Amino acid sequence: MSTFIIGFDLLLGAGLLWLAWQALFHPKPFAAVVHFMAFGLVMALVWVRLEALDIALAEAAIGTGVTGALLLAALGRLPNGATPRLALRPWQRPPVALALGVVLLLGLWLAWVAWQLPRPGLSAEVTAALPESGVRHPVTAVLLNLRALDTMLELAVMLGAVWLVWSLGPELRPYAPATALPGLPALTRLLHPLFLMVPAYLLWRGSHAPGGAFPAGAVLGAGGVLLLLADAVPWMQRPDRQPLLRLLLSTGLVLFLGLALGGLLLTGTFFAIPVAIAALAILVVEVAAALSIALMLMACYLYGEPGR
Template identity: 65%
Template sequence: MTLVLLFDLLLALGVFWLAWQTLFAVSLFRGVVSFMVFGLLISLVWIRLQAPDIALAEAAIGAGVTGALFLSALGRLDDTDSPSFRVLPWTSPLFLSAAALTLLVCLWLGIAVWDLPAPGLAAAVDAELERAGATHPVTAVLLNLRGFDTLLEVAVMLSAVIFSWSLGAAVVPHAPAERLPGLPALASLLHPVFLLVAAYLLWRGSHAPGGAFPAGAVLGAGGILTLLAGGVDWMQRDDRQWLLRLLLVAGLALFLLLALGGLLLTGTFMQLPPAWAAELILLVEVGTALSIALMLMAFYLYGEPAR
């Protein structure tokens, strides 16, 4: 027991130190790399808190995709490019009192959260699990019981893609200084492994940790790797734009269709008929995972392709 406690303490200290490095390291590059390692350690924390679904998504999205986004943005900016703000010196009394106030408010937040009654929706979810079409509670909550959240979330992602595309043409990725023929080959060799892991996670999602989010994240991370190596030229081609747009919208469209179908069949928006719930959830999961993967790749272009 003490060994486990020691591990928790060390993990917490490591996470805190990495957050410190992320925020206050002198070099920005070091900050970004610290942030990626921070994401990996945080996913260990999720495992310790018995949230394996979040751990999977965090490792792929929080550490992988977000880190890659930051790194590629960093590569396109010079040091002098980014606008700087005037910052008060550390030792000024105004700074110190503001910092103390911030910490006090945070402490207050912690105490307030700690005093909350323990959330007790587990029993309510368990009672509905039989009719929900998935035996894993998190998947059931995401895609059936609180499907509206997931629908809106896919909509948020799609609007983020639309927003960044409306800013202008895609920023061309920096080609490596030396042409490396091995890089695209390696990326396409690795891609089947990404596909396999994503399909496995998707299939597992109905009864165990996994599901559309981790699967989409893994698929997207693999796609970004191939994109970086220059292996995905169809996204930039004029005659394939309709396919790209169709796939981007697929998740949201499928979800909406299902919600409206539920309205027609059962009279309630977003309610799935219990008899078909399992098959319908699987269908939506596949569509959502594909869309999430492609939207993560689309973020990476920072603008509209083929314009």
């Protein structure tokens, strides 16, 4: 490894630490949000350096795009002067040193656990099971076959987050409507084909290379948030469309559960997919999960429960 690459990696690591500190402790809320969004972009570069392009894409779309939009929307809805900075005495300030100590101890513990893992890992076992998984890429095989229960629970957590966000208050309009940003509808029309083609490509790529439902859903959801900003998807807030919205939100989780129960009926083992139908079953679940993930991200941005 060349000196330039080592220096670049060290610069990325130092930049992450500095941006994280600024996002947590900057005295101005808007500047803190901007630093958080910049942190997501630098973190995406770190994932690229680790050759995890699918995670990098999801980080950029969710960590910077969707989450950044949510934070800016929440900040914009605060009344003026709602976040004053109080002059606290030293003993009244948050125990930063204690928090940093806990993080350091947890980091050392995780490093020790990682050191104890078998080397070179479970790659040989995963590779041996690939012919029976229905896909040709080990990451997709692990996510949707070898540890599918964990992936299904991740969808359940996301759906639970939507219910929690909807319970916070009544329906609110997007923070930056199209009338306030006249160029936004044109930008949306320009980027909309990309937000459709890239997720489709990621779904297709997921069977044999890094990709799959989660990065595809992240990119599609980021495009959906842009549509919400441009007020281009009013059906999500119409009371008569709420049954359809709730059905689409839960489709990924329901199909995942159906796949698990189907495996139990056909093979006697929970989540055991017969080899003959594994490829088709995974494709159907991938498409449904990507659509549900995208709509979950958009539904979180709606803030309140639509149509109440």
